[in-house]
Amino acid sequence: MASTAIINKAAPTRAVKYGSMSRDRKWALRWSYFFLTLFAIFSLVPPLYMLITSLKSSAEISAATNPWWVFHPTLENYIGLLTSNQFLRFFWNSALVSIFVVTITMLISVPAAFALARMRFWGSATLATGVFLTYLIPDSLLFIPLFKMFAVFGDWTGIQLINRWYVLLIIYPTLTVPFCTWIMIGYFASIPKELDEAAIIDGASWFQTLTRIFIPVALPGLIAATIFAFTVSWAQFLYPLVFTTSNDQLVLPVGIITSLIKGDVFNWGQIMTGALLGAAPPLIIYAFLMDYYIAGLTAGATKG
Amino acid sequence: MADVTLRKVIKRYDEVEAVRGIDLDIADKEFVVLVGPSGCGKSTTLRMIAGLEDITDGDIIIGGDVVNDVPPKDRDIAMVFQNYALYPHMTVAENMSFGLRLKRYPKAEIKSRVTEAARMLDITDLIDRKPKQLSGGQRQRVAMGRAIVRNPKVFLFDEPLSNLDAKLRVQMRIEIKKVHQKVRTTTVYVTHDQVEAMTLADRVVVMNHGRIEQIGTPNDLYHKPATRFVAGFIGSPAMNFVPCRLEEVGGRLNIRLTDRIAFPLPAARAARYQNVARNEKLILGIRPEHITEAKQHTEPGVETFDVVLDVTEPMGMETLIYFMLEGIEVCGRVNPNAGARDGAPLRLAVDLNNMHLLNESTGVVL
Structure with a gap:
């Protein structure tokens, strides 16, 4: 106008x-x-x-009507899933795995990024590149050796990790830590050098510089990394498919497929409902954190 | 409150020697300015005093203690950075009190110190703002406030005014001087701006290529420069350097600039330069203010000569004139009413009582 x-x-x-x-x-x-x-x-x-x-019943799905329209809307799929202990168990496993993975990832990658970005030690630049390179190896290439490693580890120590949901807490960080470290290195590197020098002169230790200056200033980056870590662990399919098999150990994406596809019978209504419900938490987190992310940017956190 | 001493301090980065053996004594409460062109090692020297850079060799002594291996936080120093380096997520008050809070000072003490510093710097109204909401000058005040509340032994300033516009720079320069008059803390100030150095310092340290060229009061440096570098660096417009040689005519010592122009030296100068070899290649150093329009009555030691001006720059209270002498551009300052015009001839007077004679090859002022 x-x-x-x-x-x-x-x-x-x-x-x-x-x-x-x-x-x-x-x-x-x-x-x-x-x-x-x-x-x-x-x-x-x-x-x-x-x-x-x-929103369709199984009968309506299989009937040859217009697939883009619901003639007899029903909530039976939603009710079916939300009252199913098994589905809630998948959901719970997914939530547990994701929350732990995000926490583990942040606890490792933030200090790692700080060290790689700021503490000039011998080989830090090479190490930073190395960290990123590990991220470039696709998981479809890694799952067989990883499986073998856990199997051998189980044989040697008697600690059985395969087919336990918490094995994913060890595996997912191999995807999330390198990438989040890389993101955080970028954010930390954009913080003016004088800022940590000022903090050091003010009497801050490395740890205090990290917690009181770097983390608050790089909060937008931290949130971006958190979103990434959460999304990766929530949506991960291949690893849980390989490493977990018992129904009570499955996470949502694998659970939906294994429990709702019986042989060649596809329970489309519930599959779609499950996928939709599974997409809800990331959606909510995005919606909430995006606001925060933008607020963090406009608060002028990066300009010294 | 402490004196600072540097003993043969050397800083080497891989192959480059940034600071090549510096000796410097800074007295308690003194305001010392390190000045020099970029890359002369002045910032490195400051950062070594701060402890942000390790020293390769030598000793740094603050308040009687050798601090070579003491981390910055235990040196009891405060530093003001060129880009302010305020913590962007903290308010002005939080920025200023950060150091005290880390040291777990009592809340009341912190509050009173911050209030006092804010009052001194006239930023009391800004105390709850974030750095982003402040102008450059205000940010610089906060950065100074952060240094003041710590009540350190030494203040270190690293080109604090370089990011400000010209007008604000003058204002903040006066502000810094006022703060030093009130707080009286030993101060080391780094700048590349010779005007800042001259106006702020008790003593100026002129550095070049990692070495100290000369240490002295602003007036000493201006009137008695030790080397060509100092003579040319201090003062604006810069000192003129004209090749010359000495010759003896009828028992009097003359200084010959060109085939056409030669002046008899004043008695005091003649005595001083009596032992300089006559065939030595020399340089006459003369400041623009000592080349003026010729007057009716000439003082002893003031000699006149005629030139054709190239360019004139009227500055209001004076006019800068430029003319060529043996292929070298020379600058003078004349009265605006002296009739200086571009391309016009003018009779000038040079005050040889204020001349400097330099050895061309060594650059040393004789």
Whole structure:
């Protein structure tokens, strides 16, 4: 609206210059709206389809009606899942694993990043690159050797970790720690050197510099890393599929697949409902932390 | 309250020697400014006093204690940084009290110290703001407040005014001087700005290439520079350097600048330079204010000569004039009413009582 007003005002005197400039901008805006809309549709259709399907009864799903419309909406899938101890158990396992993994990841990667970013010690630069390189190895390549390692470890010590949910607390950090460390190194490196020098002169120890200066200042980065760690551990599929098999040890993504697909019978209604319910916690966390994230940015935390 | 002593302090980074053996005695309550071009080692020296850089060799002594291996927090120093280095997530009061809170001072004591410092720096109204809500000058005040509340043995300033605009810089310069008059703490101040150095310092340390060129009061440095570097660095516009040689004509010592221009030296100068070899390549150092328009009555030692001006710069209270002498541009300062115009001839007077004679190859002032 503002740009059209400018055109109208300026049209009689400097029509060409003003007009072409804002016309450019208008076209840029149109194109960005076009692609944003396209992308929004592209990514929102699957969840919409899930929602529609989750509100249908099994009979309606298998009936050859319009798949994009619910004729007899029902909550029976939701009620079925939310009253099923097994499903709640999956949910509980997932929550437990994710919370622990996020905690473990942060406890390791924040001090690690601080050390790599600030304490100049022999080989710290190489180590920082090394940390990142480990993240580049795909989990589909790692799960077999990892499985073998845990199996051997079990044979040697008699401590059986395979098919226990807490084995995931050891495995997931191999994905989350390198990446979060990398993110935090970047954030910490952007903090002016004088800030920790000032803290050191003020009498802060390394640990106090980390907890009282670096963590508060790099809070947006910390939240980004937390979101990442949570998302990875919540959505991880391959590792839990391989490492956990008993129903009471399964996490949600694997649980839905193994319990709701019986042979070639797909319980689509409940699968969709389960997937939708499983997507809720990350959604809530994003919604909450995003606000915080942006607030953290606008509080001007990074400029010394 | 403490004196600071540096003994043969050396700082070596891999192959580069940033500081090449510095000896410096700073008295208690003294305001010393380290000045020099970038890369001269002045900041490194300051950071070594702070303990932020290890020293490669030598000794640093603060208040009688050798602090070579003492960590910064136990040296009882406070530092003000160029970019202020305020903690962005803390309010002004929290920024100022951070050091005291770490040392677990009683709350009442912290509050009274912060209030006192804020009052002194005129930032009482800003005490609950975050650094982001402050202007550059206000941030610099907070950074100084953070140093003051600690009541340290030594204040260290690392180019604290470089990020401020020209007007604010002058204002804060006076502010720093006032604070030092009130607090009277030993201060080491690093700057590349010779005006800051001259106006603030009790003594100025001029550094170049990791060495001290000269230590002295601002007036000493200005009037009795020891080397060509100091002579050229201190003063604006800079001192003129004109190649010259000495010659003896009829028993009087003359200084010859060009084939056309030669002046008899004043008696005091002639006596001083009597032993300088006549064939030595020399440089005449003369400050612009000692090249003025010729007056009716000339004082002894003031000689006149004629030039054609290249460029004139009217500054209001004076006019800077530029002319060529043996291919070297020379600057003078004349009265605005002296009739100096671009390209016009002018009779000038040079005051040889204030001349400096330098050895061209060593750069030492004779």
